[in-house]
Amino acid sequence: MAYVESRKNLVGSACGIAGLVLTFTGLAGTYWPVVVAGLYGAGALIAPPERPPAPEFPDTSSRLDALRDDFGTLRAYLDEVELPPAASGRLAELTGLLDGLLAPGWVSEALAADPEGVHALSRAVHQDIPESVDTFVRTRWWTRITPGTEPPERHLEQQLTLLHRETEALAAGLREAEARRQQIHTRYLEDRGRNG
Structure with a gap:
């Protein structure tokens, strides 16, 4: 569940949706699954890593x-x-x-x-x-x-x-x-x- 909400998944999903748009416009052709998966993977790779939360100390x-x-x-x-x-x-x-x-x-x-x-x-x-x-x-x-x-x-x-x-x-x-x-x-x- 943590990965679903992670930056890598969100950026990868946005890139995957861009791949679907390319598919529906006819630019991806017959290799559309490879294009969508490739864009998702590229998006997941370029996304910034998760930053652990800073510790909270009493004020x-x-x-x-x-x-x-x-x-x-x-x-x-x-x-x-x-x-x-x-x-x-x-x-x-x-x-x-x-x-x-x-x-x-x-x-x-x-x-x-x-x-x-x-x-x-x-x-x-x-x-x-x-x-x-x-x-x-x-x-x-x-x-x-x-x-x-x-x-x-x-x-x-x-x-x-x-x-x-x-x-x-x-x-x-x-x-x-x-x-x-x-x-x-x-x-x-x-x-x-x-x-x-």
């Missing part, structure tokens, strides 16, 4: 929906973890920024147009933040039994600061893209006003 907005759900799961985990005040404040700033970027609306629509940004947020939610907090919790336990070592709070605060900077840079990039878009539209309107 970025569906990835953002899944990321929002995962961020909710991460926040539930973070609410159960006891952190020192400085790290807790830094984490609240970071999660607030992530919450703003992932909130449904025009910001997440702008983010959906930036696959690298979605990847960076996905990495932060799925890997960086949970790893930082979980490593702190495990290291803090060891520090309690072996006092005198470097406090794990410093590393946690530094990691959260770095993640906050990275997320702020992403937000700044989105803001700059929107500002450029606005400037381009202004130039377009100015040019249209001059030419109109």
Whole structure:
């Protein structure tokens, strides 16, 4: 059935019909079956090959929906973890920024147009933040039994600061893209006003 709908069969059939037209007009003569079959074969040979369909991947907005759900799961985990005040404040700033970027609306629509940004947020939610907090919790336990070592709070605060900077840079990039878009539209309107 796939061959019946294929390009090769359709082009070959069109050429075969042209052979039948030649037969009915008397140009094919007694060799009309050979002419029709030959034209069908030639048409099937010159037809472009079938192109396999391109794979369909989920669009970025569906990835953002899944990321929002995962961020909710991460926040539930973070609410159960006891952190020192400085790290807790830094984490609240970071999660607030992530919450703003992932909130449904025009910001997440702008983010959906930036696959690298979605990847960076996905990495932060799925890997960086949970790893930082979980490593702190495990290291803090060891520090309690072996006092005198470097406090794990410093590393946690530094990691959260770095993640906050990275997320702020992403937000700044989105803001700059929107500002450029606005400037381009202004130039377009100015040019249209001059030419109109």
